[in-house]
Amino acid sequence: MEINWIEEAQKRKDDLIRDVQALVRIPSVRDDDGAKPGAPFGPKVAEALEYMLRRGREEGFQVKNVDGFAGHIEMGEGEKLIGVLGHLDVVPAGDGWTMDPFAAEVRGGRLYGRGAIDDKGPTVAAFYAMKIVKELGLPLGKRVRLIIGGDEESDWRCVAHYFQREEMPDAGFVPDADFPIIYAEKGIIDADLAYRPAAPDGAGAFTLVSFQAGRRYNMVPDAAEAVVEGAGRTEELLGLYEQFCRERGVKGSIRQSEGAVVFQLEGVSAHGAEPERGKNAGVYLAEFLASLPLDGQSLPFVEFAAAVLSDTRGRKLGLAHRDERSGELTVNAGMLSYSRDGGGTIGLNIRYPVTADGGAIRRTLAETAARHGFSLSRFADTKPHYVDPGHELIRTLQRVYEQQTGEPARLLSIGGGTYARALTAGVAFGALFPGRPDVAHQKDEYIEIDDLVKATAIYAQAIYELAN
Ligand SMILES: [Zn+2]
Known part of the structure; x- marks a missing residue:
């Protein structure tokens, strides 16, 4: 039977957009207090x-909510199970949007909003793909089974909880990254370095009262703030700070508050897997502070952040590594905080190639940290993920992609973080097409509506061919 998949997706375009909009309008940022x-x-x-x-229930699918951690929408009969994994949680909006990040505006062929491409649009595309296969009676x-998680952007407690209770698909794909197909994902480490100064040391013209940047391991901080005491020299500080910001190409502001000076710095946010695409506000502000005659208690903290963490390839941490399949190790300093009374913490997000060893990284990191007055207080390691290019899953998805796009389905590797690694045999498959800018986790996030429809068609054929 010849099926025109793109035509089937086009027929359902208005409903598809409506469902993505409805989901974007729910600001589903993780909220531990609630x-x-x-x-x-x-x-x-x-x-x-x-x-x-x-929506799954309304369309006649079997659905299940697994304690609010995750859920699924299922169709078909048979022993074997094909899984499609998406997520509906989003990272915080961040600053600098030119529109309401949760209004789901459609403009110039794009649907804007936090979660539009990561991962509400692609998850809804997969849902409509199932709907097409079902309605065609194939x-x-x-x-x-479309499996939907609620904690992908933080700790993956969603899939951990889900797969303790529900079966593992025999094979599957994850619409949460790039087309064509991602077969290798780096290992991911979240690590905390704790700074506990030995004894207060008053030396220095200025005292760092507090320092704060970033809210997530996996995002480059786009804002940083520091409170410095040592009044009477505000004019001089203002001049130095303006010059610094100009030279580095970042935005900064300075104001007085209760005898202290408050520095703010605006960087550029980016995904933690690609820290070189952003400008880490915390690292830049630390670099400026390290140039001041600061008190001896805080100086090692800002010096470490400025000198060691400015390199996103981990060379100064002694962690540099690269391989053919998956590229270079990367380091993102996602959270930096310090207070005069409580010491400091730096939260790192490290992505390491599939041939590197997490245990060796742990030892090196602990040693480097110790040399700078820090200690390793948290180390959470998610191993790399890799599927053999000869696997039936990959061959099927390659065939579908090439038929529908006319483009070669090259195999890619990424910094990681998709649900594919939660599957025994799973790869990431879209929904960002080659050549499109990656706006996930950035301001003014959007999905091209034509791409949303095209992805729906590709997923529909993929689901049919994997499950028939
Ligand atoms: Zn995602």
Whole structure:
């Protein structure tokens, strides 16, 4: 039977857009204060999950909410299971948007909003793909399950909880990254370095009272703030700071508050897997502070942040590594905080190539930290993920992609972070097409509506061919 997949997707375009908009309008940022049984990531993540499951029920699928951690929408019969994994939680909006990040505006062929491309649009595309296969009445020899998580952007407690209770698909794909196909994902480490100064040391013309930048391991901080005491020299500081910001190409402001000087710096946010695409506001502000005659207690903290963390390849941490399959190790300083009374913490997000060893990274990191007055206080390691290029799953997805786009389905490797690694045999498959800018986790995030429809068609054929 010849099926015109893109035409089938086009027919459902208006409904598809409506569902993505409805989900973008739910600001499903994780909210630990609002967490309760059935809504472990707060009320908005629960609301987004429930919206999607309700849509599944309305369309006649089997649905299940697994304690609010995750849920699924299923169709078909058979022993074997094909999985499609998406997520409905989003990172915070961040600063600098030119529109409301949760209004889901459609402008110039694009649907804007936090989560539009990561990962609400692609998750809804996969849902419509199932809907197309179902409505065409195509025979399936396997079951197909869209699994929807609520904690992908933080700790992956969603899939951990889900797969403790529900079966592992025999094979699957994840619409949460790039087309064509991602077969290798780096290992991911979240690590905390704690700074505990030995004894207060008053030397220095200025005292750092507090320092704060970043809210997530996996985002480059786009704002940093420091409070410095040592009044009477505000004019001089202003001049130095203006010059610094000009030279580095970042925006800064300075104001007085209760005898102290408050420095603010605006950088550029980016995904933690590609820290070189951003400008780390925390590292820049630390660099400026390290140039001042600061008190002896805070100086090692800002010097470490400025000198060691400015290199996103981890060379100064002694961690540099690269391989053919997956590229270079990267380091993002996602959270930096310090207070005069409480010491400091730096939260790192490290992505390491598939041939590197997490245990060796842990030892080196602990040693380097110790030399600078820090200690390794947290180390969470997610191993790299890799699927053999000869696997039936990859061959099928390559064939579908090439048929629908006319482009070669090259195999890619990335810094990682998709649900593919939660599957025994899973690869990331879209929904960002080659050549499109990656706006995930950035201001003015959007998805091209034509791409949303095209992805729906590709997913529909992929689901059919994997499950028939
Ligand atoms: Zn995502």
